[in-house]
Amino acid sequence: MRLFYHGITACNYLIKTVSPGSSTKIKYLGDPEKNAELAREEYQEGKTVLESLPPIITFALTTFCNNKIPCMICDRNTRPESGDSEVNRLAIEAAKPLLQTAKMVLLHCGGEAMLSKHFDEVISLINPPTKVSFATNAMLMTKKRADLMLEKDIMSDFVVSLDASTTETFKIMRPSSSFETILKNITYYTKRAKELKRDSNIKLNMTVCEANLKDVPGLVDIAVQVGATEVDYNHLNSGQDHAVPTTAGWDWDYKEQAKFTDKAFHDEMFMEAYRRAKKHDLIINFVGRPFIGPNAKKNEEIIEEMCGRVAFQETKE
Numbered sequence: 001m002r003l004f005y006h007g008i009t010a011c012n013y014l015i016k017t018v019s020p021g022s023s024t025k026i027k028y029l030g031d032p033e034k035n036a037e038l039a040r041e042e043y044q045e046g047k048t049v050l051e052s053l054p055p056i057i058t059f060a061l062t063t064f065c066n067n068k069i070p071c072m073i074c075d076r077n078t079r080p081e082s083g084d085s086e087v088n089r090l091a092i093e094a095a096k097p098l099l100q101t102a103k104m105v106l107l108h109c110g111g112e113a114m115l116s117k118h119f120d121e122v123i124s125l126i127n128p129p130t131k132v133s134f135a136t137n138a139m140l141m142t143k144k145r146a147d148l149m150l151e152k153d154i155m156s157d158f159v160v161s162l163d164a165s166t167t168e169t170f171k172i173m174r175p176s177s178s179f180e181t182i183l184k185n186i187t188y189y190t191k192r193a194k195e196l197k198r199d200s201n202i203k204l205n206m207t208v209c210e211a212n213l214k215d216v217p218g219l220v221d222i223a224v225q226v227g228a229t230e231v232d233y234n235h236l237n238s239g240q241d242h243a244v245p246t247t248a249g250w251d252w253d254y255k256e257q258a259k260f261t262d263k264a265f266h267d268e269m270f271m272e273a274y275r276r277a278k279k280h281d282l283i284i285n286f287v288g289r290p291f292i293g294p295n296a297k298k299n300e301e302i303i304e305e306m307c308g309r310v311a312f313q314e315t316k317e
Contacts, residue, residue, distance in 0.1 A: 032129055057104070073173070073209070102130055128152075134159075141186075146188055146192055165217075166179075211257060216273050231283070232285045
């Protein structure tokens, strides 16, 4: 159980409560362990006026993305660009006490965190035992940036959104990115992590639809190739209904892509991914129900194993 979870979207909290110059008033500034203990005590006692800072924070650096053409699944296909934003200097300064005192910092933002001009600074501000996690397309993970992240020894993990395991499918799903560049960047990170005796903990993610269903098992092979530790899958969310042209010359329709007309084939692909993951001792995780075909109930034990966690879960409890 996450007894003391009171994570925040940092920008909505920090400017009101942790203003620059007020850090001396924070009881356990720079001591994530003691601050977390205090937070747990305050939660268990039912306090509503807190001395502790949030042990887990979400700091959204930017909603902008380096991919000029939105990926097929992305809500940027319908979201107005005028609604995008990035944190400013005031927010960074106000966030420093939070970054120094939290046990976990999540840099999720609806955009590409590494595109933010503040990303490297934020990484530099955080020190152990605080850990960092975020999702990325990994296009901007240069060697210099990878070295910084690893040398700081603060990375809990990060999720690389691939949505494919072949170049052909990748070009359809993520037309502005380079499959080869991403794999090269991940491989450098995992090899460098071994050299520094760090845990790399890279997870490869695929949002599964009709267009990339056949690539599901191959994601495991890619994970083994680049040194990732986990593969994560999920279906498309409900509520989106956009249709956009692909590089292959046909329209990718969100609602149609979510239907999976051949549900038996869908389940076959996930069974094969499961077998490959077990062969390579790789963690395989699915957010939702991995089997949707007529024989889905036969795989209850596998379902329980694959669906034991949620995306970006901070602990295994």
